[in-house]
Amino acid sequence: MVALSDVVIGANAGRSRGHNRQVVLGRIRNATRIGRAEIARASGLSTQAVSNIIADLLNDGLIVEQGHRAATRGVPVVQYSLNPDGGYAAGIEIRPDAVFGALLDLCGASIAQERLQVSTTSRQGVLRAIQQMQAKMTERLDCDPKRLIGLGVVMPGPFGRTGIKGCASELPIWDDTSPEEWLSGKLDRAVLVENDANAAAIGERVSGVAQGLNSYAFLYFGSGLGLGVVHNGRLMTGAFGNAGEIGTLQVPCDGQLIMLEDVVSRRALVDALGNAESMPVDVEHLSQLYEARDPLLMAWLNRAIAPLSAAVSTLENLFDPQTIILGGAMPDNVLDHLIGSVRLAKRSVSNRQIRNEPRLKRGASGRMTATLGAAALVVNHALTPKIAPQSKEI
């Protein structure tokens, strides 16, 4: 969640260096392995400057030498890539009844995942839950707990008191302070707070199907349906951090207008399955139902196509993204079915001849998507250059 007044600040030597470090790191991440000269060309810096920064990064253990390459003429290129063990990011997902945790390395690979059953109905409860999970995570880092570069926290939005009212899953309101500031203060460390869809969207960028993409949308199946939009490499959070409330979108279904979330969401699916005992239907179970072509599930799928198609069309024309990703707490086969069935509009700015990406693709799925995304927020933040809002060094 971006600070309300996203103020652009001035540049000085120190901030320039920080910015350039992140430019270089970003290049290395994108290229997987790359030499100094190429980084210099791509970033508009001199090779000397890049050399100095590379030396720093090597010294900090953030990158590693990755062998020479002698494809071209001239001296063989010394290549570098991110050092997975250069730092770890913890992601914590707060739910009313449980807390999930994940640990990512710098390359975005998952190191550990944890779940705790705790009640987090109060603000203090959230804090305690995070502290508990943080302790569990650092425990896993027996090597060096200082390598934990930051904490990403996912909480159900929207933040602040808005017209989107509390479903059962909603957490206590953070009226006065931003959760980000409050938690940063209490935990005495940089904390990034986002909603599940935004975190998941960044997750795809750090280690998923959005690697190398700068502008895309992520449709996230949580309990409802969330939307995370990345534009020019930055999250589109909105002025108050609540952008992407796509659930309320009015879409056609069976000849009438409905709210998107009333059909296209886990909640709606569970309803459609007629789960009287309202047991949580887990992803694995849904996958099996799909394999068995469960009639209720198939009926829901058929019903969901039209509204989902309308939503996709809306997203394409409003955001003109490189691609739209579908992911979250749904099994792969269900997501694939949806993707295969969506009717992509002809009348769309995304209907172009030349495409490097499909208009719709599947992202990470499963229960932990947002949690991993929370950790990915931190990795992404650490690798994204910005001479701009530097709330706190991470």
Next chain:
Amino acid sequence: MVALSDVVIGANAGRSRGHNRQVVLGRIRNATRIGRAEIARASGLSTQAVSNIIADLLNDGLIVEQGHRAATRGVPVVQYSLNPDGGYAAGIEIRPDAVFGALLDLCGASIAQERLQVSTTSRQGVLRAIQQMQAKMTERLDCDPKRLIGLGVVMPGPFGRTGIKGCASELPIWDDTSPEEWLSGKLDRAVLVENDANAAAIGERVSGVAQGLNSYAFLYFGSGLGLGVVHNGRLMTGAFGNAGEIGTLQVPCDGQLIMLEDVVSRRALVDALGNAESMPVDVEHLSQLYEARDPLLMAWLNRAIAPLSAAVSTLENLFDPQTIILGGAMPDNVLDHLIGSVRLAKRSVSNRQIRNEPRLKRGASGRMTATLGAAALVVNHALTPKIAPQSKEI
């Protein structure tokens, strides 16, 4: 239109200075009048650095001293403000049958407006039209043509070959090169190209109701209906420059689903007025019709409310803007009527207690909105700091 690969580049001394100049200029613009110390505090620079930059800006004639202020203790503050005559920006709007031109000073005030009847159906025709208009504009600058800081061009989108097909108003396709690059090359000067809605959105920021706002949406009545979104002070252009095609949004109207543009647009209004001879109904005429409570116009207004309300709700929940602005080629009284009649959704992230801005407000209206916006693009660009995509110094 942002370059396709919006690559973040490294910082060095020169670029830092350029960035900081723009930070300082931006502060001065926002504050109207402000002293060095306050700029320094706000931008994270030392007063000395700000002093040096101020000296530069004074020397370049971009700012002027604006008297002392002795409100507080200590030495009286020497205040500065933008020098309106510090530079001029030309905006050129390309239409199939005509070219509009406008000249803005640094503060965003309109210096001159021109219209030319020319046919611009070919790429070369567009170029000639721009050159003609540019000549007319520089003619107006008898003082010093070098003070023309840049050229903003508005062309009907979408750009590139997409599924949104050519209405009559559409211009020749620019498949191979971006119009921005092509024109910059041909005209040998920095050119910013945008669609009408985006230009109009920035127009509001430079000298309109969006001054001081960082995140807002602008619904623009052109021939169809356009959308310009500003997020964190930057235009949300989409990956291919075609974001904001809101005209295709499916919305409810009279119990069925329609395309937003089929009701909420000038074109639809003209149709509703039953203009058999299809004469262009100008803004002034529409205003008179409204004053006379013309039944056909009132019927159209009534019909437009529901779809417009749905669109506003969608924008609020997807973008979470500070406000939504309604403007373009409609008279003030019609826009005000629409704004007064829109049913603002309760179930919206914008439905918050604390608001500094109304959820919906009127922006600049009239035929020249986009043209003035085109010039505003240049002013905005000149005053917006960015150590990032510096396609061409402006």
Next chain:
DNA sequence: ATCGTTAGCTCAACTTACTTGAGCTATCAA
């Protein structure tokens, strides 16, 4: 196989622009 060209990289000197801290001054408050 030799040798010139090419390209990556480093070293050392140079440049730019920001920061720091002392010092000056105008204003308010005690």
Next chain:
DNA sequence: TTGATAGCTCAAGTAAGTTGAGCTAACGAT
């Protein structure tokens, strides 16, 4: 009247990027 405060400037200091010479490894043409 005097001390505190705040804005501003001067001059020295510093961080970080650039420049250009120079080294080296590999390709490719003779």
